Amino acid sequence: METVVTTVRAAVLGMIGSDVEVRTYDPPSAREGAVVVDVLHAGICGTDIHLQDGRLSVPLPVILGHEAVGFVRELGAGVDVDATGAPLSEGDLVVWASSIPCGHCYYCVALTEYSLCEHRRIYGINQSAHVWPQLSGGWAERIYLQPGTAIFRVPETVSGLDVIALGCAGPTIVHGLLGKAEPRTGESVVVQGAGPVGMAAAMYARLAGAGIVVLVGGPSSRIKVAEQLGVCDVAVDLDEYRTPDARLQAVLDAVPGRRGADLVVEATGHPSAVAEGIDMARRGGRYLVVGQYTDHGTTPINPHIVTRKQLEVHGSWAFSAEHYARYIATLPQLTERFDVARLVTEYPLGQVNQALADMRAGVSIKSVLSPAL
Ligand SMILES: [Zn+2]
Ligand SMILES: [Zn+2]
Structure with missing residues (x-):
């Protein structure tokens, strides 16, 4: 029996140098080509600490989290396969490339070097929580994946923690x-x-x-x-x-x-x-x-x-969907050989500031927020 969710909690950076706050948003529904995901785990990356410190300019407020994994909650019209062509259904465990290239700039069109795109939209980094669809960061109970996102079903032998252990x-x-x-x-x-x-x-x-x-x-x-x-x-x-x-x-x-x-x-x-x-x-x-x-x-x-x-x-700057696809394809081999989930320390969403502090202090190797905890 599932309870009806009336609000979605998300961890928001409102001001440079301040603590992250948990705020609530309306639950989104997936428009054509989009996918709504229930977040299982979201990673905290060194970049998030730099964002909090104001080392990269970002629109505020922003729901942080550019690495996450979760279960498909709702598929928008026209979405029935993942980026590899495998069938996609509600309830599937999925991950996604963190950025959507513009598809129009010199680097996208002439060079097809998508990580160099001049206008990449990046989840959890340059999407303001004031702008629709608001839930554009992984540190939340749900995330709205816009059309153009490269989404991948997680291979059967790989757990959610395995996927998030290395994060981006x-x-x-x-x-x-x-x-x-x-x-x-x-x-x-x-x-x-x-x-x-x-x-x-x-x-x-x-x-x-x-x-x-x-x-x-x-x-x-x-x-x-x-x-x-x-x-x-x-x-x-x-x-x-x-x-x-x-x-x-x-x-x-x-x-x-x-x-x-x-x-x-x-x-x-x-x-x-x-x-x-x-x-x-x-x-x-x-x-x-x-x-x-x-x-x-x-x-x-x-x-x-x-x-x-x-x-x-x-x-080498960041990565594109091509590299993400190769990452997902190699994860079964990688996780068979290395127990990567051991790198992870889990925190509930409400303890996001503790998780950040532990990352800063080097107490944890990989801090991960798990909203269901
Ligand atoms: Zn990162
Ligand atoms: Zn571009």
């Missing part, structure tokens, strides 16, 4: 690592950063057949979890290796011939990590800078080393 880090790494830096079988891969993006990079490097994966990061509690999950062959704990030189030596000791790594992935968000990462790559190696999602300023690097090493440097 999973598809971000599918784009940057598999799409741009392309780890090859047997290669040595160094990952800087032990947050969800770094963990995802290490896991996907292993799935791609890397010969050796070195994870450089901290704090020790995260490194311990990374080792228990088996995401890396060698962990270089920042609490133990306290200087860039100590970390460089540890990396050189771990890779064949002390030449440096074939591929280095930056997933820290700290500008100073970039100079360190350049030093860790071998001559002719590749460097993927994927962790600088918000602007933390400049950092000194020695560009001579980029030239001398013939270093191939890649940037």
